[in-house]
Amino acid sequence: MEIVLISLLNGLVYGMLLFMLASGLTLIFSMMGVLNFAHASIYMIGAYLAFTVSQVLGFFPALIIAPILCGLLGAAIEIYGLRRVHHNGHIAELLFTFGLVFIIQRGVQMTWGMLPMAYRVPAILDFPLFTVYGANFPAYRGFMLLISAGMLLATWLLLKKTRIGLIIQAALTHPQMASSLGHNVPMVFTIVFAGGCLLAGLAGVIGGNYQTTEPGMAEAMGPIVFVVVVFGGLGSLAGCFIASIVMGVIQTFAVVIDYSFIDFLKPLGISVTADNLLTEILTVPVARIGALLPFAMMILILLFRPRGLLGTRDT
């Protein structure tokens, strides 16, 4: 029982982290029709920047500075890169952000080296928040939940209460109208792209010491975030939220479940003795399948709901 509660909480933490990334991706996609492949790379930059800044100024200034730097980087990418390839169509834009992945990946390795950074949870948050049946829930995870919930609220208010938020919302539901709204579209694009990158950067700051800050973190996170976005339905923030949480919970649960398919078949009197690919599939413990689950789930949902959980639009 304790394991369920703790896993649920951990899943929530991870899910919220996913959502911070996925929501930025969704916003950018809905507004500009561009899927930013480099989104997870920005997340990684956020973590590295946070590490460097926190070495000099401490964790809390880094919490502010690193995301802002990521936002600025995003704005630069939009203005000097994306805008130039825009007229060549969406595939060109996709390719552009795809190329960025390589450059950022290697650029980060060149700047910070190949080894993991010693980016640690700040000392004042490094204590167990509470204990459930002997299992600790670290305070830092609580803090992460707080930050991501706060960010969620801030984004929501921004979307509901500001002019630019209304434009973005209109674009979410009627993509073809975005350009006919008569607003300064390029500027809105830059803001949205920078905003998405800012969110990714913030996710990097709080995710960098929750996971490890190392050159492989973008590669590890990227596919999951894309899966979340597709699973939730391209362009749907609500779907994206549900998908993030579901994915977070499933992944944390999978790690602690010590069963394999064959254990479920045992009550039916089925057991395996042979040694081949099929029996291997049946006997692999769920804990190891955890990494595979998100992708399998994505494919499954696409078979039955081609537009994802709550998606309403095609691409």
Next chain:
Amino acid sequence: MNGAFGKSWLWIAAVAFALLLPWCFYDFHTARHSGFMLSMLSQMGMMIILALSYNMLLGQAGLFSLCHATFFGIGGYATVHFLNAAGDGDLPLPMEIIPLLGGFSGLGLAIIFGYMATKQRATAFAMITLGIGELMATAALMFHHFFGGEGGVSTNRMIDHSLFGLTYASGVQVYYLILAWTLIATLAMFFLTKTPLGRMANATRDNFERAQFMGYDPRVVRFLQFSLSGLFAGIGGALYAITYEIVTFDALAGPLSANALLMAYIGGTTVFGGPVLGAVLITLLQSGVSLMSNSWLVYVGVLFISMVIFAPSGIAGLIMGHKPILRAGKLGQLVVPYIRVLVPGLLLVLGFVGLVELTSFLTIGAAQGKTLVLGGNKIDVHATMPWLVSAIALFGGGAWLRIEARHFRRVWDGLMADLKSADGKAERVLA
């Protein structure tokens, strides 16, 4: 008709060249071929197949796939198992046919995954293929029976069964087998572009709605194109397995999918032969630059992004752009402008490479205990001088290039305008 075979002399020359090439590196003292050259050439062959089959999606059907290596890899893994079976005498097939089995494995998997992925197009398609690629890569590390886990699966290609009595003990024999299959695959893919399906793939790429109102279901077009491209990727993977006699996770993971994309795009997706150029170039770079430098991915990445921004039709597209000027016999007028662009361009590249290498040696190189050596001189990466020189070369070259590029643009546009008005005149005379 002449469209189909117009450039055939170029292809014949390329094949003749490929046939002769191993002998250019033949050491007559030891009576041996250069192992390095042979393996690089073999690698080129399979990469050409991979890039061309990738372009069946990206260039011909406008589909941005991120799981192409899945089919290459599965062709490789399957071939290892086929070879093992053949070696045990369970599969009475000659070596020359086995790549086709690898191809069918690719086809089979592409049919399954294609059914799911081709429900969508454009961005959603790209994301689903990303998911498929990750799924397979994860699965490859998980299931040891088929994939062998981290270590991969290995085989012995000397199955002692060949149509031509060959043993495939030596690298040259394998090279010629690869060359033959590369040719077959290339011709087959070229043929496909000249069929109704190939044409409708172009059509759905340009305007899928119009294709629908002509009776075609764009999804079926995508599906067939995807499956067939999986067939060829599988053949490429089979050749990989035969060459290296071991197939690991690398043959099916994301980086190879990305490589397929890079090769096809840099070479040029709008011309059939473009990906061939890209595959040759990237393989050369990979075996050359990656030996010398840690940062070759940065260079490829920057090259790729520059192409996306400045030359979306790739190297082949750039070359083809010169055709009208060549035909008008005015190529000579571009020589001087080209030199004028090349000099600052070179400066820019040198400056960039300098900065990248300096940075890289400061961190990664230091960690590996390497030092930067240039022309026999050790370079102190902590000194100011090399940084300053590189930075000046980069920014100075960049500024200079901007000016020269504008000049070049003027000359080019002038030439094009000349050609247009000449065309116009010719037409009026005809009319």
Next chain:
Amino acid sequence: MSIPASGTPALSIREITKSFGQTAIIRGVSLDIAAGERHAIIGPNGAGKTTCFNLISGRFPISSGEIYLNGERIDQLPPHKINRMGLSRSFQITSIFQRMSVFENLRCALLWSRGYRYSFWSPLWMQRELNAQAEFLLEDLNLHTRRDLPAGLLSYAEQRALEIGMTIAGGASVILLDEPTAGMSNTETDYAMDLIRRVTKGKTLVMVEHDMKVVFDLADVITVLVYGQVIASGPPETVRANPAVQEAYLGALVE
């Protein structure tokens, strides 16, 4: 003038409606179009003419109602199936394959109806009859001097001609043309109308058109669509005389 309807109409629309979100764009349109009829749909901007075409051709699903093509129900079918049953359409905004040559555009438009389907085994350069047909179409559209030019580089009028050519190439019996002459000069319009008359001979033609001269020249039946509803439908003389039409629409344009 009008050809007497024999048996089932070629195209029959029953009470179709269409809403985008909250707004009803098509508010109950019914029409019967006889085989061989030349039917013009007119109406002010934003009346829903193009939307009607989109519904008939299967581009958008209808909100309610029924559509029959030669007696068979088509309103639940995807566009390619409707096309295979003999209905073809053109677009108000030119919709061609920009990067392919003019010849390839036409040849592609011929493929399905000539039974090639998704063939990846028949080399196109050996299909004598198909190629001859494409060349013939090229001549017919007066585009043979542009044969190998990428379609995106054609002039506007030429692109419109190609659009019409691609629409009729498949041999559909019911042709929907959406403002085929919009944006053309007078001579170009005359030429285009001549072309349309020629290539749609013996077929059922439904055309959206703003140019009243063209409409009254060509149409057997005119339907006036205003704000998503049919306010009049009949032979040109009756429609011209209809006071509601004069008030809503024609008064300003004719005379």
